[in-house]
Amino acid sequence: MLSDVMEDYLKAIYQLQAxxxxxxxxxxxxxxxxxxxxxxxxxxxxxxxxxLVAREKYKGAELxxxxxxxxxxxxxxxxxxxxxxAEHLDYAWSEVHEEADALEHHISEEFERRVAAALDDxxxxxxxxxxxxxxxxxxDEDDATPLTAHDVGSRxxxxxxxxxxxxxxxxxxxxxxxxxxxxxxxxxxxxxxxTVRTEDEAEQSLPESVAxxxxxxxxxxxxxxxxxxxxxxx
Amino acid sequence: MLSDVMEDYLKAIYQLQAxxxxxxxxxxxxxxxxxxxxxxxxxxxxxxxxxLVAREKYKGAELxxxxxxxxxxxxxxxxxxxxxxAEHLDYAWSEVHEEADALEHHISEEFERRVAAALDDxxxxxxxxxxxxxxxxxxDEDDATPLTAHDVGSRxxxxxxxxxxxxxxxxxxxxxxxxxxxxxxxxxxxxxxxTVRTEDEAEQSLPESVAxxxxxxxxxxxxxxxxxxxxxxx
DNA sequence: TAATATTTTTAGAGTGGTCTAAACCATCTA
DNA sequence: TAGATGGTTTAGACCACTCTAAAAATATTA
Ligand SMILES: [Mn+2]
Ligand SMILES: [Mn+2]
Ligand SMILES: [Mn+2]
Ligand SMILES: [Mn+2]
Numbered sequence: 059m060l061s062d063v064m065e066d067y068l069k070a071i072y073q074l075q076a077x078x079x080x081x082x083x084x085x086x087x088x089x090x091x092x093x094x095x096x097x098x099x100x101x102x103x104x105x106x107x108x109x110l111v112a113r114e115k116y117k118g119a120e121l122x123x124x125x126x127x128x129x130x131x132x133x134x135x136x137x138x139x140x141x142x143x144a145e146h147l148d149y150a151w152s153e154v155h156e157e158a159d160a161l162e163h164h165i166s167e168e169f170e171r172r173v174a175a176a177l178d179d180x181x182x183x184x185x186x187x188x189x190x191x192x193x194x195x196x197x198d199e200d201d202a203t204p205l206t207a208h209d210v211g212s213r214x215x216x217x218x219x220x221x222x223x224x225x226x227x228x229x230x231x232x233x234x235x236x237x238x239x240x241x242x243x244x245x246x247x248x249x250x251x252x253t254v255r256t257e258d259e260a261e262q263s264l265p266e267s268v269a270x271x272x273x274x275x276x277x278x279x280x281x282x283x284x285x286x287x288x289x290x291x292x
Numbered sequence: 293m294l295s296d297v298m299e300d301y302l303k304a305i306y307q308l309q310a311x312x313x314x315x316x317x318x319x320x321x322x323x324x325x326x327x328x329x330x331x332x333x334x335x336x337x338x339x340x341x342x343x344l345v346a347r348e349k350y351k352g353a354e355l356x357x358x359x360x361x362x363x364x365x366x367x368x369x370x371x372x373x374x375x376x377x378a379e380h381l382d383y384a385w386s387e388v389h390e391e392a393d394a395l396e397h398h399i400s401e402e403f404e405r406r407v408a409a410a411l412d413d414x415x416x417x418x419x420x421x422x423x424x425x426x427x428x429x430x431x432d433e434d435d436a437t438p439l440t441a442h443d444v445g446s447r448x449x450x451x452x453x454x455x456x457x458x459x460x461x462x463x464x465x466x467x468x469x470x471x472x473x474x475x476x477x478x479x480x481x482x483x484x485x486x487t488v489r490t491e492d493e494a495e496q497s498l499p500e501s502v503a504x505x506x507x508x509x510x511x512x513x514x515x516x517x518x519x520x521x522x523x524x525x526x
Numbered sequence: 527t528a529a530t531a532t533t534t535t536t537a538g539a540g541t542g543g544t545c546t547a548a549a550c551c552a553t554c555t556a
Numbered sequence: 557t558a559g560a561t562g563g564t565t566t567a568g569a570c571c572a573c574t575c576t577a578a579a580a581a582t583a584t585t586a
Pocket of ligand 1 (some may be wrong): 170283
C-alpha cells in the first residue's frame with residue numbers, strides 16, 4: 059500500500075516530467091510538493107526502493123513504468139473528481155482543484171467507476187487536462203503551446219488552463235476564457251501583458267501570470283468547434 | 293487540526309457512549325478502532341491534553357463537549373456521504389459504509405453543504421441512523437429497542453439496522469427488511485433465531501446475529517406510515 | 527582553470543502513531 | 557480478606573515523514 063504522501067510525490071514527478079522531460083530535479087519536486095529538498099531526497103530513496111522511481115544521485119529522478127501507472131491513477135481520480143464536482147455538485151471552475159486534491163487518495167475503485175459512469179467517461183477535466191483512461195495507458199503528448207508563444211493576429215483555441223491558482227481561474231472565468239474558447243491575439247506588450255479578443259465580445263487584457271496559465275492550439279480554418287478532446291466544463 | 297486517526301477515536305467513543313453511557317473502557321475503544329489497548333491509552337492521553345476527552349485512570353474515558361462536537365461532525369459527514377452514495381451514485385445499502393468511512397475525514401465543509409443540499413437535508417441515513425444537523429447540536433435519545441427484546445406476536449416497525457456488517461445487510465436486503473419495514477414477530481427460538489412476517493409477504497427466519505442488528509419501535513395502531521424520522525433509503 | 531555559487535545529500539533530531547512485553551491496579555472469588 | 561484474574565498503563569522500541577544544519581557535489585563565472 060502506498061501512502062497519500064507518496065502518491066503526491068509521484069503525481070508531482072509525473073507532472074514535472076510532462077513539462078520538462080526527465081530527469082526531474084530534487085528542488086523542483088520540493089517546490090511542487092511543498093517540502094524541503096532534504097525531505098524529498100529521503101522520500102526519493104524510499105520510492106526507489108519500492109521500484110517507483112529511478113534515480114541518479116545529484117542528477118535527478120524519473121518515474122519507472124510502475125511509478126507512472128500510480129501517477130496516472132491519481133491523476134485519473136483527481137480529474138474525474140473535478141469533473142464530477144463541477145457537473146453534479148455545482149462547484150465553480152475555480153473551486154474544484156483543492157477538493158479533488160483532498161479526495162483523490164481516498165476514493166475506492168468502485169467510486170471511480172461510478173463517477174466515471176455518471177459522467178459518461180469524460181476525456182478532459184474542467185481545465186482542459188486529459189483524463190487517463192481506466193486502463194491507465196500513457197497519455198499522448200500534448201500539442202498545445204503557451205498562449206504567449208503565438209504571434210499577434212493569430213486565432214487560437216484555448217486547450218488547457220493551469221489549475222494551480224484559484225484567482226487566475228476566477229479572472230479567466232470573468233473574462234469568458236475557458237477551454238474551447240476561440241481567441242484572437244490582439245497585442246503582446248513588452249512585459250507580458252496579452253490582449254485578446256473573444257469570439258463575439260470585447261477585448262480582454264490579461265496580466266502576464268494569467269496569460270502564462272493558458273495553453274492553446276491554432277484555431278481550425280473552418281467554422282467547426284474545438285478539435286480533439288471535447289470539453290466537459292461548467 | 294485533528295488527524296483522521298483522532299477523528300476515528302472520537303467517533304468510536306461517541307458511539308460506545310451512546311450504547312452503554314460513559315465512561316467507555318479502553319478495551320472497548322480498542323476493539324472498535326482495531327488497535328491495541330496500549331495504543332488506545334496513549335491516544336487517550338493526547339486527546340485529553342487537547343481537551344477532547346475526560347479521563348480517569350483505570351476507569352475509562354468520556355467525551356468533553358468539544359470532543360462530542362467533533363464526533364458529531366464526523367458522523368454527519370459519514371451519514372450524509374452514505375445517503376449521497378446510495379441516492380446519487382447507485383450504491384447498494386450494504387456498500388456505502390466503507391466508502392463513507394474512507395471519505396468522511398477528507399471532505400470540506402463546502403462539500404458537506406453541497407451534498408446536504410443535493411439531498412434536501414436528510415435526517416436519517418440509509419441504515420436509519422440519525423444525521424446530526426449542520427449546527428452539530430446533540431442528537432436526541434433513540435427510542436428504538438432491539439428486535440429480540442419484543443414479544444412474540446407484536447407488530448413493530450424497523451427503525452435502525454447496524455451498518456457494521458456487510459453480509460448482514462445483504463441478508464436483510466434480500467429479506468426485504470429495511471428501515472421503515474413493518475414486521476410481525478412470529479417466533480423467537482431458544483437460541484436467538486427470530487421468525488418475522490413482513491407486511492404482505494411470507495415469513496422470514498433471521499439468524500441471531502442478523503436479528504441483533506435490528507432496532508425497532510412498536511408499530512402505530514393506525515394505518516399511517518413510519519413515525520418520526522422519514523427514511524431516505526435505496 | 528580556479529574560485530565561487532548553487533544544488534543535493536548526509537547527519538541527526540523530532541513528532542505522531544503504533545506495537546510488544548512487563549508492571550500495575552481493581553475487582554471478583556474462594 | 558487474600559489471592560487470582562483480567563483489564564489498564566508504562567516502558568521501550570519502531571516506522572513514516574519531516575525538519576535544520578552541515579558536508580559534498582555540481583554548475584557557474586572570472
Ligand atoms: Mn482508480
Ligand atoms: Mn484540473
Ligand atoms: Mn462538516
Ligand atoms: Mn450508516
